[in-house]
Amino acid sequence: QVQLVESGGGLVQPGGSLRLSCVASPTSGYIYVMGWYRQAPGKQREFVATISRAGTTNYADSVKGRFTISRDNAKNTVTLQMNSLKPEDTAVYYCNIHPNTWGQGTQVTVSS
Numbered sequence: 001q002v003q004l005v006e007s008g009g010g011l012v013q014p015g016g017s018l019r020l021s022c023v024a025s026p027t028s029g030y031i032y033v034m035g036w037y038r039q040a041p042g043k044q045r046e047f048v049a050t051i052s053r054a055g056t057t058n059y060a061d062s063v064k065g066r067f068t069i070s071r072d073n074a075k076n077t078v079t080l081q082m083n084s085l086k087p088e089d090t091a092v093y094y095c096n097i098h099p100n101t102w103g104q105g106t107q108v109t110v111s112s
Contacts, residue, residue, distance in 0.1 A: 002027055004095045009106030016110070017083045022095030022103055024076040033098035034071055034078040038091035038108075045094065049080065063089075085110045
């Protein structure tokens with residue numbers, strides 16, 4: 001059973017940056033699509049970004065131009081660089097291996 005461990009969440013002021021990382025272990029074979037989702041209080045979990053093994057990326061409209069997803073296939077890691085953070089980005093962020101493998105989540109709070 002693959003486990004995902006996230007790190008890098010925290011408290012940041014509006015306009016600031018955070019970098020989330022996620023490592024998958026143990027693994028056998030290829031991991032095709034990895035991604036990040038988030039869930040704000042009182043809301044459903046929503047898509048943030050995904051990246052294929054070949055490096056094809058997709059982003060939610062709300063984060064385009066501010067967030068960048070990347071991965072290291074050799075290390076089975078996926079990273080989310082978040083810039084120009086807004087209060088509405090506050091949520092628990094979850095790492096995902098498509099379709100249904102999830103990390104435990106890491107809290108991101110954007111507040112002054």
